[in-house]
Amino acid sequence: MRASPTYNDVVAAEKRLDGFATQTPLLTSPLLNERCGGRIFLKAENLQRTGSFKFRGAMNAITALMEEGKDLRSTGVLACSSGNHAQGIAEAARLRGVKATIIMPHDAPAIKVMRTRRSGADVIFYDRACEDRDVITAENTARLKAELIHPYNHPLVIAGQGTSGLEAANVFEEQGLVPDRVLACTGGGGLSAGIGLVIKEHFPKALFHTVEPIGFDDYKRSLIAGEVLENEKTIGSVCDAILTPSPGGISFSILKDYADEGLTISDEEALSAVAFAFHELKTVVEPGGAAALAALLSGKVDVAGQTILAVLSGGNIDQDMLMRALSEA
Amino acid sequence: MRASPTYNDVVAAEKRLDGFATQTPLLTSPLLNERCGGRIFLKAENLQRTGSFKFRGAMNAITALMEEGKDLRSTGVLACSSGNHAQGIAEAARLRGVKATIIMPHDAPAIKVMRTRRSGADVIFYDRACEDRDVITAENTARLKAELIHPYNHPLVIAGQGTSGLEAANVFEEQGLVPDRVLACTGGGGLSAGIGLVIKEHFPKALFHTVEPIGFDDYKRSLIAGEVLENEKTIGSVCDAILTPSPGGISFSILKDYADEGLTISDEEALSAVAFAFHELKTVVEPGGAAALAALLSGKVDVAGQTILAVLSGGNIDQDMLMRALSEA
Numbered sequence: 284m285r286a287s288p289t290y291n292d293v294v295a296a297e298k299r300l301d302g303f304a305t306q307t308p309l310l311t312s313p314l315l316n317e318r319c320g321g322r323i324f325l326k327a328e329n330l331q332r333t334g335s336f337k338f339r340g341a342m343n344a345i346t347a348l349m350e351e352g353k354d355l356r357s358t359g360v361l362a363c364s365s366g367n368h369a370q371g372i373a374e375a376a377r378l379r380g381v382k383a384t385i386i387m388p389h390d391a392p393a394i395k396v397m398r399t400r401r402s403g404a405d406v407i408f409y410d411r412a413c414e415d416r417d418v419i420t421a422e423n424t425a426r427l428k429a430e431l432i433h434p435y436n437h438p439l440v441i442a443g444q445g446t447s448g449l450e451a452a453n454v455f456e457e458q459g460l461v462p463d464r465v466l467a468c469t470g471g472g473g474l475s476a477g478i479g480l481v482i483k484e485h486f487p488k489a490l491f492h493t494v495e496p497i498g499f500d501d502y503k504r505s506l507i508a509g510e511v512l513e514n515e516k517t518i519g520s521v522c523d524a525i526l527t528p529s530p531g532g533i534s535f536s537i538l539k540d541y542a543d544e545g546l547t548i549s550d551e552e553a554l555s556a557v558a559f560a561f562h563e564l565k566t567v568v569e570p571g572g573a574a575a576l577a578a579l580l581s582g583k584v585d586v587a588g589q590t591i592l593a594v595l596s597g598g599n600i601d602q603d604m605l606m607r608a609l610s611e612a
Numbered sequence: 613m614r615a616s617p618t619y620n621d622v623v624a625a626e627k628r629l630d631g632f633a634t635q636t637p638l639l640t641s642p643l644l645n646e647r648c649g650g651r652i653f654l655k656a657e658n659l660q661r662t663g664s665f666k667f668r669g670a671m672n673a674i675t676a677l678m679e680e681g682k683d684l685r686s687t688g689v690l691a692c693s694s695g696n697h698a699q700g701i702a703e704a705a706r707l708r709g710v711k712a713t714i715i716m717p718h719d720a721p722a723i724k725v726m727r728t729r730r731s732g733a734d735v736i737f738y739d740r741a742c743e744d745r746d747v748i749t750a751e752n753t754a755r756l757k758a759e760l761i762h763p764y765n766h767p768l769v770i771a772g773q774g775t776s777g778l779e780a781a782n783v784f785e786e787q788g789l790v791p792d793r794v795l796a797c798t799g800g801g802g803l804s805a806g807i808g809l810v811i812k813e814h815f816p817k818a819l820f821h822t823v824e825p826i827g828f829d830d831y832k833r834s835l836i837a838g839e840v841l842e843n844e845k846t847i848g849s850v851c852d853a854i855l856t857p858s859p860g861g862i863s864f865s866i867l868k869d870y871a872d873e874g875l876t877i878s879d880e881e882a883l884s885a886v887a888f889a890f891h892e893l894k895t896v897v898e899p900g901g902a903a904a905l906a907a908l909l910s911g912k913v914d915v916a917g918q919t920i921l922a923v924l925s926g927g928n929i930d931q932d933m934l935m936r937a938l939s940e941a
Contacts, residue, residue: 308637313661329894332642565658565927567894598894602938609931 287533288438290484293445293477296343299350300446303378304339305331307447309454310595314563319579321586324462326451329568329598333398335524336447336474336596337371337434343443344432345375353430355381361429363420365391367524367597368434373404384429386420394601435473436531445477451592452485462489463589466546466575468596469493469502470525472534478594479538489592490543492584494574496520496553501529502538503545511535521550521604524571524597546584548577551611556580557600558612570604572597616862617767619813622774622806625672628679629775632707633668634660636776638783639924643892648908650915653791655780658897658927662727664853665776665803665925666700666763672772673761674704682759684710690758692749694720696853696926697763702733713758715749723930764800765860774806780921781814791818792918795875795904797925798822798831799854801863807923808867818921819872821913823903825849825882830858831867832874840864850879850933853900853926875913877906880940885909886929887941899933901926 310325328336341362349355359382362372369385376383385399389408400406409419424431433440448465455462465482467475475493482489493502499522501514513529520526530538548556553570556577560568568576575593579586600608639654657665670691678684688711691701698714705712714728718737729735738748753760762769777794784791794811796804804822811818822831828851830843842858849855859867877885882899885906889897897905904922908915929937 303642305640305642308639310637310659311634313632313634330639334894561896565663565896567890567896602935606931606935 285438287536288442288480290480292438292442293449293480296339296442297446297449299343299346300339300443303332303342304446306450307331309451310564310566312564319586321589321591323579323591323593324451325564325576326447326592326594327566328447329566329572329595333367333370333374334597334599335367335371335572336444336594337367338374339446340440340443340473341368341371341432342375342378344437344439345379345381347439348430349379355379355430359384359427359429361386361420361424361427361431362434363416364434366395367599369395369399369404370402370599372432373399373402376404377402384423384427386416386423392601395599435471435527436533438533441473441477441534443477444474445480447474447594448478448481452481455592456485460590462486462592464490464492464584464586464591466492466494466578466591466593468525468571468574468594469495470571471527471531472502472538473531474594474596475542476534476537479541483541491541492543492578493538493545494578495525495545495547496522496574497547497549499526500545500547501527503547505530505535506539506542506545509539522553522571522574524569525574546578548574548581548583552577552581554608555612557605557608560595561605561609566595567598567600568595569597569600570608614767616865617771617809619809621767621771622778622809625668625771626775626778628672628675629668629772632661632671633775635779636660638780639893639895641893648915650918650920652908652920652922653780654893654905655776655921655923656895657776658895658901658924662696662699662703663926663928664696664700664901665773665923666696667703668775669769669772669802670697670700670761671704671707673766673768674708674710676768677759678708684708684759688713688756688758690715690749690753690756690760691763692745693763695724696928698724698728698733699731699928701761702728702731705733706731713752713756715745715752721930724928764802764856765862767862770802770806770863770866772806773803774809776803776923777807777810781810784921785814789919791815791921793819793821793913793915793920795821795823795907795920795922797854797900797903797923798824799900800856800860801831801867802860803923803925804871805863805866808870812870820870821872821907822867822874823907824854824874824876825851825903826876826878828855829874829876830856832876834859834864835868835871835874838868851882851900851903853898854903875907877903877910877912881906881910883937884941886934886937889924890934890938895924896927896929897924898926898929899937
């Protein structure tokens with residue numbers, strides 16, 4: 284059993300990602316600052332290789348496992364994902380000369396299938412309506428003898444996602460800035476836990492907020508309860524990238540005594556943030572990737588006079604969803 | 613008569629813009645590098661305040677004129693523009709407590725009118741079909757006794773635009789990089805001349821290319837001829853932001869013995885670059901602002917193994933044009 288990741292694992296991950304991951308910018312906007320009344324820095328992981336932070340965790344996991352002697356070039360890797368983790372694993376595997384197999388629902392957006400395949404991954408489809416994802420995944424993992432890389436409940440994945448926070452923390456320190464609050468879009472919590480490890484170390488006084496869709500607030504409720512609680516449903520939000528059944532056990536163990544109040548946003552608020560990002564920030568964000576921005580724009584937390592770090596976690600939005608966001612806003 | 617701007621004027625402009633202009637990031641993309649075969653850095657002026665580099669020149673001009681004793685708070689400023697210069701002047705004027713009046717064609721895109729007005733500017737419309745823009749501008753300048761700020765043929769505007777190049781040059785030097793080529797989207801040449809002043813100083817061996825729409829290649833032809841030549845037409849390209857009758861005299865005097873071959877791109881190449889920026893760079897660029905990227909993507913110049921600086925000059929694209937770009941690509 285691999286131990287829960289620490290701050291030093293994030294530092295080690297950053298070295299592994301050097302030259303492969305994009306050092307994404309911290310976007311700022313006078314208009315956003317005026318609107319929120321604080322000083323907002325957006326860590327633009329939508330500009331990351333593959334269009335989301337997921338490449339970081341995937342690349343760290345594959346690289347570290349190979350360093351540890353796992354012969355991934357023989358076994359290959361396997362992931363189950365309809366979206367950003369799929370692309371992250373596929374691209375990281377390509378860069379490391381490893382074969383990737385991705386289990387995807389047959390109704391996954393065509394653009395995400397295309398982007399996963401163009402990184403060279405094999406895609407195996409299953410039918411959400413009549414097949415069990417976990418069974419399909421287990422069968423294929425056994426058949427291929429491949430290394431299964433979980434999208435969030437994996438110490439190396441969490442450490443990799445944390446590098447986005449480490450890059451941001453380094454820029455803050457270079458500029459003499461200290462965040463009052465940090466907001467992260469949260470599904471299973473891999474990104475949030477990774478960033479949490481960094482913020483705890485660099486800025487121990489900063490408040491840390493998970494941000495989830497209303498109705499999918501498993502993290503918020505779990506933090507209150509002090510134990511892992513499940514969502515009643517896992518579909519039915521535009522924020523597809525951050526819908527998970529429950530917090531990952533590892534990420535929750537990192538965040539449970541550390542994270543502050545969990546925030547939630549509606550579909551309308553997420554879409555409105557997508558439109559704001561398009562019109563005013565000139566950046567392309569998917570609804571789930573805009574959750575933290577949505578929380579700021581809709582005033583879910585008071586940031587008056589504060590310095591804020593928020594993550595734009597992904598930008599893999601299809602054309603129809605963007606149109607919906609622009610027309611509803 | 614104010615002298616032609618120098619490198620030192622750009623340095624002075626950068627100080628004036630400090631705290632007002634956004635220090636825009638240099639975007640990079642492994643996919644873009646692979647596709648072009650070079651190492652590409654995109655100066656993201658689409659992320660500038662008001663959505664284009666035009667804020668830089670506007671803010672520098674208004675600030676410098678006030679420093680010189682012009683009582684702009686009494687006279688106000690005036691500009692004639694249907695687009696990005698309008699927004700730049702309106703926002704710079706607002707920040708300096710100066711009244712701005714903008715002469716716009718009555719068929720200017722609604723979004724650009726809205727964005728100009730929300731910065732507090734008065735908008736005066738004219739009919740392109742039956743009214744003469746220059747006459748309307750002269751009449752209103754005289755009537756209001758306002759300071760007319762030309763969109764590109766103005767030394768302070770050129771110096772301001774050059775700050776985008778200065779920021780990029782500083783980052784290149786910090787990272788030990790030297791550009792082999794620099795590509796700038798070019799209309800009247802204010803941006804190109806400003807950046808040219810900087811590149812000449814910091815990286816004298818770099819080749820400098822203007823990029824224009826096919827059929828609106830006044831700069832390219834003027835550079836070959838060694839004198840200012842006019843375009844036959846000034847409408848009829850999707851690159852509305854960079855359509856001008858001819859090179860500005862001041863910018864041309866800066867670039868005529870310095871710029872290398874002018875490049876040209878088609879509407880299809882510009883729209884394809886807009887779509888590439890959307891899908892792969894997750895950034896929102898207007899067709900004219902994507903001209904330099906379009907030249908790279910369509911191989912207008914050989915960049916194999918080279919380090920390239922190219923400007924994304926603006927992102928004020930309306931929804932219909934984006935849809936057109938995404939559907940045609």
